[in-house]
Amino acid sequence: MLFLKALAVGLAIAAPLGPIGALCIQRTLARGFWAGVAGGFGTALADASYAALAAAGFAAFAAVLASVSVPLGLGGGGFLLWLAWRGWPRSAPSAQPAAAPAARGLLATTLATYALTIANPATILSFAAIFAGLGLAETAGLAAAITVVAGIFSGSMLWWGALAGGIAAAHHRLPDAFALWVARLSSLMMGGFGLWSLARVLG
Template sequence: MDAALFAKSLLLGLAIAAPLGPIGALCINRTLERGILAGLAGGLGTALADGVYASLAAIGFAAFSDALARIDMPLRLLGGAFMLWLGVREMRPAPPRAPAPVRPRDLLGTTASTFLLTITNPMTILAFAALFAGLGLAATSSNADAALVVAGVFTGSMLWWCCLSGGVALARHRLPPAFARWVARLSGAILIAFGLAALLTALA
């Protein structure tokens, strides 16, 4: 196994996941409202989307960049509309309560929604393409290298979401009751801002 290639890919996964944007705010809110499993389910959706992008880029970076250019506007419109819808919903948080047992169907829905949000988020797409090229990962030459890149990106992304969800879950009981409500509102505001930005840039 090429340890250097895996380390670069893991670093890419961490770098893409770590900035606290709309997905990070959602992960924190889900953990506060429904517990660590809900936060991890959201993180899994994001990590899977990052893995999809890594797969496409590792197969052929030039084709990947060209494909992104072709579908840029539809993705911006879809992602912007989805972020606006989620943002409005997040601005109306549920009353604070202890996390209830989460059903597998709920976890699947959380994973699916964050996967869709990540896969259609223009900022994630642009950051991924820039960092992928900057780290020299576009030069992967074999199927084994491509698989290693995908595994590294997924691992790095999931590692961040485990740390974030775990940290929030541990600190939850030390936070004031109103904290979850304000996080939900902040999460909604961030989603609305990103959604509007995506729609305006697409229409411009």
């Protein structure tokens, strides 16, 4: 029961389409299924990291967030703006099938989405709220903590795998301009969230 509750939390946190979701769709369209899964894996690892902190106790969780909120906001906001600039399409994507990404590219995608998810204030707030609302903060013991972390990771990965798989399967049925507009939307969303993150820290 505890695992299923944590699984639901992982799904609930991953499902809303934000900059990470748009980035996952963009990567899947440009580089294929495994690139999308690699991005989702980074996000799921970040969700599990927050779950581990929360399972250790909300006092410690809040103290850690308070001590790093400013550098996280600055670093995350700057990184989002950089990704928005890099990701803005200068030309229409090629209609050729995406080549299989190299292991190095998959690792870079995983690390980038991990960093973005860790630094995203919206993820931090929604995670803490859902975690407390479902009573997961009241779990005690190492076995319960491991179960919660595993459930949240599994729920997050379930969503990202389904999203990447659905986009990859539907890719050839989508109009040619779809990838171009997704890339533009992804860059605009990342730029907007980046500016919001910087304004929140500096304001």
